Amino acid sequence: MRPGRPSRPVSPGSWTGTGTITVWTDAVLSEAYLNLPNARVPLLGFAAYSGTGKTTLLKQLIPLLKSEGLRVGLIKHAHHEADVDQPGKDSHALRLAGASPVMLSTSRRRAIIMEHESPRDPVLDEELRHLDQCALDLLLVEGFKREGFPKIELHRTGLGHALIYPNDTQVIAIAVDEVLDPPPPIPCFDINQPRQLLDFILTRFLPDARSALVLR
Template identity: 55%
Template sequence: MTNPLPIPVLGFAAWSGTGKTTLLSRVLPILRQAGLRCALLKHAHHSFDIDHPGKDSYELRKAGADQVLIASRWRWALMVESERERDPPLDEMLQRLDPAQADIVLVEGFKHERMPKIELHRPALGRPLLYPDDPDIIAIASDEPLETPLPRLDLNDPAAIAAFIVDFHHRHNAR
């Protein structure tokens, strides 16, 4: 993937059940305190709704609207119906973000796409490392010591992972 945005993109790749969402929910407040505005792009492996039956937006979408934009003074969300044979490409989804509203994009999932990534690994889950088969992995966050030439982050230390992300952001902007 060629990053279509003027801000850095950093992925979090792992097998399902490793704790990507949990980690990001702990890292995001630290990044915000550090002054970074973060956009998040999350891959879902299944059909999903952000609205529920009985809500106006849900009923209008189900009635046939191809796009539904919900807006309030606090937030807005755009839902677009899309029937595809495959998941949407990462670069297409990135182009839907507003880079003027963020300093960095964190991507949860999309592990097979080309972008710099932190791999999350829990040896107790019995899954193999994605590294070294994925050349885009730039660090590994694990809950146990690992032998790796890459930077190794403690999966249970969100402050250290946030510091790595801040450094990644600064390195990108120094180019």
């Protein structure tokens, strides 16, 4: 899709939300990646208030993406100290002794633990440097909501929260439990029908996002 050209109406599945057209273009997506020079694959975040069901939706969406042959990764900003190593284990003791990074390698998985020199809030682009993006087709992002990258907003009207998209130009679609009035100028989908989001990601977001990464 070329800059300035509106998209076709988005109408996957049996529930089409408002049926509005998106106003984002290659140029807008390209701008979204300007502050992420270490992004090598399309990034897609999910913006939502607590209790909206973000993890529930991702648990349904990720298997659907995988079933289409996509290699999907995820990066999550944890707001609490997460220690994936176990106290009492040799690897934990050696890390406390000063080894960094420490790699734990088993027959089924690999984990690399790196210590920051001093406590600080993670920056998405810095974290991307440590991820093998060559093995991915799509990287989902949970958290880092104040940083600029494409996001889908999740919204449940009964929670009483304001919509996020009016204050975040990087929100490219909304998954909601009721039709919104007035209708937003971006695609809306049923939050309880993850296959609608799958169709949107496959047919619209991924082709345009890959183009944007090349254009920047």
